[in-house]
Amino acid sequence: MIKNRTTSNAGSALGSGRSPLINEKSFFARLTDRRSESRGKALIYCSALLMIIAVTAITLFLTLQGLRSFVVDHLNFWTFITGTEWYPDRANNPSFGAFPFIFGSLAVTFLAALIATPIAIGTAIFMAEIAQKWGTKIMQPVIEILVGIPSVVYGLIGLSIVAPFMRQHFGGSGFNLITGAIVVGVMILPTVASIAADSIRAVPDSLRQASYAIGATKWQTIWRVVIPASGSSLITAIVLGMSRAFGEALAVQMVIGNARNLPGSILDPAATLTTIITLSMGHTTTGSVLNDVLWSLGLILLLISYVFIVIVRYLAKRGEVR
Amino acid sequence: MIEMKNNIVSFANNTVTQKRPVQLSVEHVNIFYGENHAVKDVTIPIHEKSITALIGPSGCGKSTFLRTINRMNDLIPSARCEGTISYKAVNILNPKVDVVQLRKEIGMVFQQPNPFPKSISENIQLPLRFAGVRSKKVLKQVTEDCLKQVGLWDEVKDRLDRSATSLSGGQQQRLCIARALALKPDVILLDEPTSALDPVSSAKIEELLLELKTSYTIVIVTHNMQQAARIADYTAFFYQGELVEFGTTKTLFTTPEKKSTADYISGRFG
Numbered sequence: 001m002i003k004n005r006t007t008s009n010a011g012s013a014l015g016s017g018r019s020p021l022i023n024e025k026s027f028f029a030r031l032t033d034r035r036s037e038s039r040g041k042a043l044i045y046c047s048a049l050l051m052i053i054a055v056t057a058i059t060l061f062l063t064l065q066g067l068r069s070f071v072v073d074h075l076n077f078w079t080f081i082t083g084t085e086w087y088p089d090r091a092n093n094p095s096f097g098a099f100p101f102i103f104g105s106l107a108v109t110f111l112a113a114l115i116a117t118p119i120a121i122g123t124a125i126f127m128a129e130i131a132q133k134w135g136t137k138i139m140q141p142v143i144e145i146l147v148g149i150p151s152v153v154y155g156l157i158g159l160s161i162v163a164p165f166m167r168q169h170f171g172g173s174g175f176n177l178i179t180g181a182i183v184v185g186v187m188i189l190p191t192v193a194s195i196a197a198d199s200i201r202a203v204p205d206s207l208r209q210a211s212y213a214i215g216a217t218k219w220q221t222i223w224r225v226v227i228p229a230s231g232s233s234l235i236t237a238i239v240l241g242m243s244r245a246f247g248e249a250l251a252v253q254m255v256i257g258n259a260r261n262l263p264g265s266i267l268d269p270a271a272t273l274t275t276i277i278t279l280s281m282g283h284t285t286t287g288s289v290l291n292d293v294l295w296s297l298g299l300i301l302l303l304i305s306y307v308f309i310v311i312v313r314y315l316a317k318r319g320e321v322r
Numbered sequence: 323m324i325e326m327k328n329n330i331v332s333f334a335n336n337t338v339t340q341k342r343p344v345q346l347s348v349e350h351v352n353i354f355y356g357e358n359h360a361v362k363d364v365t366i367p368i369h370e371k372s373i374t375a376l377i378g379p380s381g382c383g384k385s386t387f388l389r390t391i392n393r394m395n396d397l398i399p400s401a402r403c404e405g406t407i408s409y410k411a412v413n414i415l416n417p418k419v420d421v422v423q424l425r426k427e428i429g430m431v432f433q434q435p436n437p438f439p440k441s442i443s444e445n446i447q448l449p450l451r452f453a454g455v456r457s458k459k460v461l462k463q464v465t466e467d468c469l470k471q472v473g474l475w476d477e478v479k480d481r482l483d484r485s486a487t488s489l490s491g492g493q494q495q496r497l498c499i500a501r502a503l504a505l506k507p508d509v510i511l512l513d514e515p516t517s518a519l520d521p522v523s524s525a526k527i528e529e530l531l532l533e534l535k536t537s538y539t540i541v542i543v544t545h546n547m548q549q550a551a552r553i554a555d556y557t558a559f560f561y562q563g564e565l566v567e568f569g570t571t572k573t574l575f576t577t578p579e580k581k582s583t584a585d586y587i588s589g590r591f592g
Contacts, residue, residue: 206436213394214449214501215426224448229439 059302066299069096069292080296086260088280088290096293098273100262102300105246105272107263108180108256112245115185116192117238121227123189124196124237129222135197146190155254158183163255170267175257178266183255184245192241199233200226232315239315243308247301249274273301345370345509345539346391351405351415353386353395360386364405364565366558368509373531373540375554375571377547379586382560384543388511391541392428393421409509426453429502433514435494437486437501442469442478445486445497449504468500472530492523496530503538510534512542516549528553547587551575559583 069075075096083097123143127135162182167174203226211221227234249272257269258279271279277294284291346368353361361383368374376384386395393414395401406413414424426449437445446468447461455461465482469475474496478489486497495515502510512531516524531540531553544550550557551571558568559578567574567583578584585591 204436206432206434207438209394209397209432210436210438210498210501211448212397213392213425213430213432214452215422215424215505216449216452217422220452224452225438 062295062299062302065292065295067296069289069296073289073292075289075293080293081300084262086276088293094289096289098293098297098300100260101271101273101276101297103262104177104256104270105274105301105304107177107266107270108184108252108272109242109246111178111181111266112185112188113238113242115182116189116241120189120192120237120241121196121234123193124200125222125227127193127197128200129218129226140194140197143190143194147194151187151248151251152254154183154187155251158251158255166267172267173257173269175255175269176267177256177263177270180252180256180270180272181266183251184248187248187251188241188245191244192237195237195240196230196234199230199237202233203229232318236312236315239308239312243305243312246308247274247305249278253278273297277301342369342372344368345409347406347408349406349408351387351390351403351407353383353390353404354402355386355398356400360563361390362563364560366565366568368539368541369556370539371535371537372555373535373542373553374556374558375550376541376543376558376560377545377550377586378560378566379591380545383563384558384560385513387560388513388541388543389430390415391509391511392425392430393419394425394430396421426505427507428509428511429505429507430511431495431498431502431513431515434518435491435498437489437494437497439485439487441483442486442489442497443482446501446504449501453505464504468503469497471503471534472496472500473526474500490523492519492526495519495523495527499527499530499534503534507538509539509541512540514543514545517545524549547575547589559586561586 069080070077080096080098081102082099083095084099085095085097086100087095123139127139131139158179162179163174165174166172166176166179207225207229208221211225216225252272253275256271256275258271258275259269260271261268263270277297280290281294284294344367348364348366348368351361351364352359364387366374376388378384389395390403391407391414395403403415405415407415409428412419414428438448440448443462443465446465450461450464455464466475466479469478474493477493478484481488486494489497495518499510499512499515516527519527528549531542534540535555542550542554554571556569557571557574559566559574559580559582561582567578567580569579574583575587578587
């Protein structure tokens with residue numbers, strides 16, 4: 001006889017000749033038996049907790065490691081972030097000036113955003129406003145595929161097509177800041193376009209109707225009504241793309257030229273926080289000054305990423321109030 | 323029969339006595355959504371500077387018909403339209419007609435108030451900017467005039483730069499009417515403009531429409547028969563895509579010719 005714990009109580013109640021409904025104990029037991037629910041709850045709480053612990057642990061670990069160069073190795077924080085001399089291997093008097101890399105990261109990020117934004121917004125308008133059917137049936141899947149291409153592939157294309165092109169037309173090695181920005185710009189393009197298209201689609205149709213009803217053309221409706229109405233979420237799309245560009249290491253490293261000097265123009269080779277970490281981390285020993293300094297660079301990277309997230313949050317919140 | 327109807331409707335003293343010239347002459351208009359024949363062979367005159375109400379149960383084609391008058395149905399790819407609507411001796415259903423220009427002369431107000439998420443003054447200035455008006459002085463003057471016309475000026479004159487979405491529903495709808503007035507159109511189409519509003523705000527809109535009809539031709543779709551009786555000079559009753567009856571509001575509500583009109587206005591169906 002198969003019985004679960006709720007019917008076993010009811011069964012004994014029947015045995016004593018009373019209806020299971022008036023057996024308060026069993027009815028009460030059934031009503032209050034929430035063991036399976038509490039198990040599911042525990043599982044979900046555990047995953048959430050694990051996530052929080054992971055984020056906190058990474059931040060904490062990076063902070064502790066990153067501060068070593070200032071606390072243990074007595075580097076000056078200010079000369080570290082503003083110094084332009086990066087000679088970690090110099091036997092006597094090594095110097096750690098991280099400014100070229102901070103600048104390189106920010107320059108690549110903003111230049112990439114500058115390249116990607118107009119094209120991405122244009123694509124988004126095309127998908128969401130002009131050719132809706134075509135946009136959702138063909139463009140959307142294409143863009144999703146573009147998002148999924150590994151960054152090393154973008155790097156390879158940059159290495160074998162963009163860099164030679166730059167070398168031919170602008171001289172030099174072709175491996176420079178603007179090549180990096182182009183490669184990363186193309187890389188973040190689908191991300192920005194897809195989020196921007198979503199935010200344009202989220203603009204209520206009633207606003208488009210209102211615009212047409214007062215004698216607006218399609219372009220006037222798009223530029224003066226739809227785009228302003230989706231304003232803050234469009235900026236969110238751009239900032240998310242920028243944060244992706246900021247964190248990208250591999251594709252940039254393959255095309256940027258990896259120079260330790262501050263670039264004088266966008267046609268000079270440069271380096272970013274991420275590229276210098278990936279290039280140098282392999283040949284350092286734990287506890288060495290260079291190793292600690294690289295951790296500090298990682299900490300700076302994390303902090304600036306947090307700034308991006310704060311900006312996105314702020315913009316999203318401002319969008320809601322409106 | 324007539325006694326009973328008089329119980330449910332009361333007429334304002336606005337019913338026209340003299341006939342006004344026809345502004346829009348609608349002849350044999352058929353509207354299709356794909357295979358669906360939504361409006362069937364409608365012929366009605368729309369008189370200048372008066373209110374014409376379109377009534378009928380949901381899905382009877384009255385909104386579809388209204389949206390054809392300023393070609394808003396062009397936005398629906400499957401919509402197709404036959405027949406003629408003459409306006410200033412032009413058939414506005416002609417595909418060659420520039421709908422952008424047409425909509426500057428025939429404005430529209432929707433069921434849900436839909437102000438732009440911009441400032442109050444920008445809401446009224448946008449149609450002018452679309453039409454190429456640049457002069458700040460003109461823009462300011464028109465803003466004030468339009469807001470005064472809809473009775474919103476005193477309520478918002480100190481916060482013209484505030485977002486239009488901060489206004490109440492009734493205020494938003496009056497702002498939308500003001501926006502439709504900005505280009506001084508000849509005709510204003512209203513698609514159930516009060517159905518999303520509370521009774522007090524609705525009454526204000528009705529009063530406003532009675533004032534506006536001295537200078538504009540108004541066509542209003544309404545679910546509310548009392549509203550049609552209160553404000554309209556002419557009423558058209560639509561049922562299942564057909565125009566069942568058209569006449570002065572008084573005639574239609576007191577001595578309807580068709581049985582289905584009588585049934586509908588006495589609340590027996592719909």
